[in-house]
Amino acid sequence: MANDNAVQQAAEQIARAREDKTLRPSIAGFFDEATNTVSYVVHDPKTNEAAIIDSVLDYEAASGRTSYGSADLIVEYVTSNNLKVSWLIETHAHADHISAAPYLQEKFGGKLAIGREIVRVQEVFGKLFNAGTDFERDGSQFDKLFEDGETFRLGEIEGIALHVPGHTPADMAFIIGDAAFVGDTIFMPDFGTARADFPGGDARQLFRSIRRLLSLPKETRLFLCHDYKAPGRDEYAWETTVRQQREGNVHVKDGVTEDEFVEMRTARDKTLAMPNLIMPSVQVNIRGGRLPAPEDNGVSYIKIPVNAV
Template sequence: MKPQIQHFFDPRTFTATYLVFDVEGGHAAVIDPVLDYDPKSGRTKTESADQILAALKQHHLQLDWILETHAHADHFSGAHYLQKEAGGKIAIGARINQVQSVFKKLFHLEPELAVDGSQFDHLFQADECFQIGQLQAQALFVPGHTPADIAYKIDDAIFVGDTLFMPDVGTARCDFPGGDARMLYASIQRLLSFPDDTRLFMCHDYPPKDREVTIESNVRAQKEMNIHVHQGIDENAFVAMRTQRDAGLEMPVLILPAIQINIRAGNPPPPEANGISYLKIPLNAL
């Protein structure tokens, strides 16, 4: 069965969220939902996630899964809000514990943050298969951007997270804690080993000025045209390019607040005695 796919693009964070379902009135998964956040005021809003809730209602769908490809550094996860409103299991790759361990130390989250992934309802092992109603799905382990990245294969569609971008944009950075350019190269080669007409859905698009936002590519286009990793570029050349490029990149604007939310499955830190949750900003630590 071919998946039904609807996407939602957040222009503030350049993030694509996907609603994937089997049939009208059937079962659904949401991949990489966004919770709106204003860094100037520290306020969150649910406009992006509410669009997904409206689509679930429109198609009369039961939400089975809320799937994260990784702990994002550029937007807040809307997983907790979606689950509260529509149910479903929040899931991520099993190696999220490695990411939690790194950032527990950075933010000095002692002792309250467990680093076993228990904030999530399900931790996918490499290549684990699961169901979305009548759809067969598989969690593909694709580390490199972070050590815990997962892509989701649903029939002929793969939701690649932050491994690949559109061919004219390239590939994901590897300079976050635990990132590794050689791992990313191997992960990309795995994705590009699927049949040429396999559809690839991006988590982000940063389009040049001469085209509109595009979120779908395929294996053939990536092998022929990806500016960082097309056919003929070997591992050493890719690692050299990626290392040099990453050295000149600024940190994402939202990395410090977002990662504290996202390693908790979209939950804010526990409120303090006054009922307010607080995020930490470590000075001179990154």
């Protein structure tokens, strides 16, 4: 897997961007401490064409109320820098926050995109939430479903999508210029890797996906979707490199075998509680970040399956 054509193509793209600074994107990270999520605005400095990756809609579970404080920080940044949003990208159907992509798409336009395997996640969770026949399980809630190895552009900067399943079946990494946005596959080296015990998750697949990413050039910049401040570290961080991960990731650095990783990841996942917002988040995010259709009283409802997971 690590030597496949898509990874080779990504490596060549990264090398070109390393040689030519005009092919490197400008990147702004927006950290939402309530969900430990990092959203990104990535743009081509020459054309101001931009992508928004893994945005957050604020959600208060006790009251069921949504708000736009986190997303409006992105609105302000995009507006003040005169950016043109072409893409609203989700690395996967998040289980820990609701996407603000529809809100941002209404503001700026752009195509809402995710990996093609979202259809597998929709099928699994459509059944869990008893979504019925009105809920399409074909990815049609998104404007673009990326295939593994598919290329795209952000202005004059090249991009390529890599399928990196394991955390969920649909996880994607997006390589833009010399930067890789890797979603939930991996965390800072001192914290390790993502869990693999959600429906459709697979620790062995996750290991292979991570090694696929870590076969990219060692100078590749990796931008993470989460940080939880590992013990002994006082500040949040979300940027690292392939080299730093290969040398120091506590779960998956060079020398750790696939079987060792699977044993560790499986044991660790058994100790983890479910994310606080998994029920509302997945239920909404498989719909492209849109709430379930209002019922006859005009109110949208989030279902909580009892004793089902």
